[in-house]
Amino acid sequence: MTGKPKLYYFDGRGKMESIRWLLAAAGIEFEEEFLETREQYEKLLQDGALLFQQVPMVEINGMKMVQTRAILSYIAAKYNLYGKDLKERALIDMYVEGTTDLMGMIMQLPFQPPEAQEKNLALIIERAATRYFPVYEKVLKDHGQEFLVGSRFSWADVHLFEAILMAEECKPDILSSFPQLQAFKGRISNIPTVKKFLQPGSQRKPPADDKLIAKVKKIFNI
Template sequence: MSGKVTLTYFNGRGKMESIRWLLTVAEVEFDEVFLTTREQYLKLLNDGALMFQQVPLVEIDGLKLIQTKAILQYIAEKYNLHGKDIKDRVMVNMYSEGLTDLMELIMMLPFVPDPKPKLDNIQTKAKERYMPVFEKALSGPVYLVGGKLSLADVLLLEATLMLEEKFPEILADFPNVKSFQARMTLVPAISRFLQPGSKRKQQPDDHYKNTVMKVFNMTSL
């Protein structure tokens, strides 16, 4: 049996995309199984692969992991991307959970009938609640925590790129964050991930939305 990490999710970003980002930065190769039918999902349930009947599912080190934050923390610990001590790790986790909250707002946009009010809310929160935190944290350091690359840095890069897709000028008032973004994109593994043909997923479209709704037997949120 191959020892390669296997990801089971939809062929789109969603909650798996941060996991793809982190594995890429850790330079870990992975295979992907894409959910396209409800039968695939029901088989995972019947096989007992999904503890809480949820994906993402990541198979690594003989484990079947679910719950995105738990998966990210496992990978971060395994590949030394989680801080040098308990105080660093709690800072990494606080930054990471804030960024996850922000990105989940963007992830929900394809599933709401009128995204305009949601977009306005996301922009306001990004500019008033989230980006000021990182602008201050990056006023001197190269990285967010402990002078070394961590999960929090990876998620911040992902979040800023997602925000710029929706609001191209959103980082104009956050020069430290913009400089950080530029530095991060020069990391060789990240540079490759940002190129066409990589395993990075594109912004969700109607096909992605319809596949998710079909697999989960959803009519609406």
């Protein structure tokens, strides 16, 4: 396949949203094919397109890529968002893994039973404030640069920015005691490609609502 990358997923955030974010931050336009029915998903399975019978799946440069981490690593490397050497790449990987852990907790919240959501929301806020954001606050302070790794914008910055926005949906003032992260958020939000993706009408997805959750459960039999 040549031309724009094509993303296969449901019309919502899930694991695909970080892929959308990274492509957008790199300034790469992409197309999407939304899974609306169980039959569409089964067709992808029957065609052998889903190596491990899972989405996300991205068609890019003649490949049908699956596994979120592999897709993100490829995009980051291809578009020079993966550091200048192995040391920087290792740091980027560590920071991305941390934000992925936090984002995974937030991502799962709408799919949990109502009686569990309040408890787990409190846990997310506690973990963000005491385990994850203090790390990035210290990294930015000690590093003394505009970005997390080296002196240029990377995948780690995109991922942390997305995580901040997700955490703020859980608690709007969650950055109140993190001045470095507040400044970081302001800087990243003004990068032209990021600023464009934040605008209404972009391919950025809203938080999952009840209608989307019901559709996803039907498509994947969960």
